[in-house]
Amino acid sequence: MSNQYDLVIVGGGYSGLMAAKTAGELGLKTVLIEMKHDISKANRVDCQTLLPMAEGEGYLEEIVNLDPKTGVIKFVKNDVSFKSGSPYRNVYGLELDSIDGQTLKFGDPNVQRKLGDKGRICVALDKSKVLASLLEQAKAAGAEVITGTVVTGVSKTDEGVKLTTNKGKEFSATFAIAADGANSKMVQQLGLNKDRGYYSSMTVLGYYAEDLKLPDPEVIYYAVARYEDAGVITAIGPRPYDNKNVVVFICVDCRVDLLKFKEYFTKETKLSKWFEGAKMELVNSSCGNMWATLEKPYKDNVLLVGDTCWCQESENFGALLSGALASRAVKEAIKNNNPTEEGIKSYLEWWDNSFYKNPKYQRDQLMGNYLLGTILNNEEISFLFSKLNTTLPASIHPYTLFADLGEEIGKVAGEIQEKMPSVLAGLGRLQQESPAEILKDAAAAGFPNR
Numbered sequence: 001m002s003n004q005y006d007l008v009i010v011g012g013g014y015s016g017l018m019a020a021k022t023a024g025e026l027g028l029k030t031v032l033i034e035m036k037h038d039i040s041k042a043n044r045v046d047c048q049t050l051l052p053m054a055e056g057e058g059y060l061e062e063i064v065n066l067d068p069k070t071g072v073i074k075f076v077k078n079d080v081s082f083k084s085g086s087p088y089r090n091v092y093g094l095e096l097d098s099i100d101g102q103t104l105k106f107g108d109p110n111v112q113r114k115l116g117d118k119g120r121i122c123v124a125l126d127k128s129k130v131l132a133s134l135l136e137q138a139k140a141a142g143a144e145v146i147t148g149t150v151v152t153g154v155s156k157t158d159e160g161v162k163l164t165t166n167k168g169k170e171f172s173a174t175f176a177i178a179a180d181g182a183n184s185k186m187v188q189q190l191g192l193n194k195d196r197g198y199y200s201s202m203t204v205l206g207y208y209a210e211d212l213k214l215p216d217p218e219v220i221y222y223a224v225a226r227y228e229d230a231g232v233i234t235a236i237g238p239r240p241y242d243n244k245n246v247v248v249f250i251c252v253d254c255r256v257d258l259l260k261f262k263e264y265f266t267k268e269t270k271l272s273k274w275f276e277g278a279k280m281e282l283v284n285s286s287c288g289n290m291w292a293t294l295e296k297p298y299k300d301n302v303l304l305v306g307d308t309c310w311c312q313e314s315e316n317f318g319a320l321l322s323g324a325l326a327s328r329a330v331k332e333a334i335k336n337n338n339p340t341e342e343g344i345k346s347y348l349e350w351w352d353n354s355f356y357k358n359p360k361y362q363r364d365q366l367m368g369n370y371l372l373g374t375i376l377n378n379e380e381i382s383f384l385f386s387k388l389n390t391t392l393p394a395s396i397h398p399y400t401l402f403a404d405l406g407e408e409i410g411k412v413a414g415e416i417q418e419k420m421p422s423v424l425a426g427l428g429r430l431q432q433e434s435p436a437e438i439l440k441d442a443a444a445a446g447f448p449n450r
């Protein structure tokens with residue numbers, strides 16, 4: 001038997017929950033289906049920051065504010081807000097590190113800290129608490145939430161769309177929102193992965209750490225390494241609690257044994273001193289496909305949000321915002337009795353203007369730090385960082401960050417070329433080749449859900 005809704009949402013991450021909260025508030029008959037039993041359990045590994053928030057730094061043509069008293073986070077231009085439900089901690093800088101201890105700083109934390117909130121580049125949140133808070137807000141707004149259920153099929157109907165689940169139930173709705181993340185079943189079933197650029201299957205191990213000996217507790221560290229011929233990032237970010245961090249090992253090549261890398265990194269590199277006497281608890285591991293951004297986040301009455309339609313570089317920021325705006329567009333279409341692509345055009349226009357057709361963002365792009373370890377070896381990474389001994393602008397903007405870096409490299413290119421020409425040859429690949437070409441060996445070992 002089929003249940004009839006205005007909107008069915010697949011996935012209860014940031015994007016799906018924000019879509020459910022918004023739809024409920026707008027009076028849409030909404031159901032959210034999530035495969036996890038406990039939505040607040042953050043199975044998906046991430047550094048739990050909300051980025052970027054540097055003073056005046058726009059992202060996706062938005063500015064984000066956090067009210068320290070109420071914990072309300074607001075995307076100002078689109079007038080989208082939610083209660084975070086989490087303590088937070090300001091982050092005042094980002095540092096790239098080579099495994100032999102060369103550093104490249106984006107912002108001087110001592111300078112930024114003096115500016116208070118105006119000096120932060122982002123905030124660290126407790127993702128489980130935010131998920132729990134969003135869930136509560138979605139339910140309070142009237143959205144129905146079904147957990148422990150996997151959506152297995154999607155098809156177009158005369159009235160809109162029909163979804164099937166692993167429990168044999170059917171859900172019919174005027175629209176669906178696919179918010180089921182990087183390995184989206186919905187996108188696969190809609191046929192949108194068929195010709196899509198695929199970078200690789202990225203494996204991740206996430207730990208909660210206590211008592212790390214970091215140079216500064218309010219900085220995000222990205223250690224960039226090559227290991228077994230692949231690029232591996234170790235991202236260390238603050239949690240919103242004293243002496244607590246998230247440590248995430250990330251590899252763009254799923255053949256690499258990350259547990260072995262973790263042992264090597266925390267015991268044998270120069271940075272192992274950060275881990276002396278620290279407690280590390282493995283909290284989650286995941287493998288997410290890294291896809292190129294889709295041209296249109298819509299097909300057959302299904303709107304795509306968050307990681308389903310772009311690379312994870314839209315981040316938590318983009319996931320939250322796109323979820324809210326997709327539900328708003330659904331409301332407009334239903335109100336205007338126009339349940340078609342034309343009816344939801346405000347969402348597609350937002351997507352085009354703020355991201356897809358925005359010259360600031362390149363679609364076939366992957367954050368440069370993921371690729372550094374593939375295009376340069378450890379000696380070259382160390383040499384490069386040692387030559388960039390200036391502090392770059394305080395930022396964690398996934399797109400502009402590497403443009404700033406490129407500019408700085410340009411200033412010392414002559415010296416690099418003279419002393420270690422292979423560095424510029426390696427970096428040149430970022431201009432000449434797409435991420436898919438650079439990662440083609442890793443991609444061949446991956447498992448895209450086309």
Ligand SMILES: Cc1cc2nc3c(=O)[nH]c(=O)nc-3n(C[C@H](O)[C@H](O)[C@H](O)COP(=O)(O)OP(=O)(O)OC[C@H]3O[C@@H](n4cnc5c(N)ncnc54)[C@H](O)[C@@H]3O)c2cc1C
Nearest residue numbers: 011013014015035046047049151180181306307315316319
């Ligand atoms: C290593 C790493 C570090 C990161 N660090 C940061 C960071 O510090 N800051 C930041 O802003 N972003 C970060 N990101 C990106 C961020 O995590 C994602 O962009 C964000 O989680 C996307 O949210 P989402 O709701 O679109 O998808 P997800 O969070 O993946 O949620 C998808 C939901 O759908 C459910 N689901 C999947 N399939 C089905 C199905 N068939 N039926 C029902 N339910 C289903 C899943 O269980 C899940 O709950 C990071 C990502 C990675 C990989």
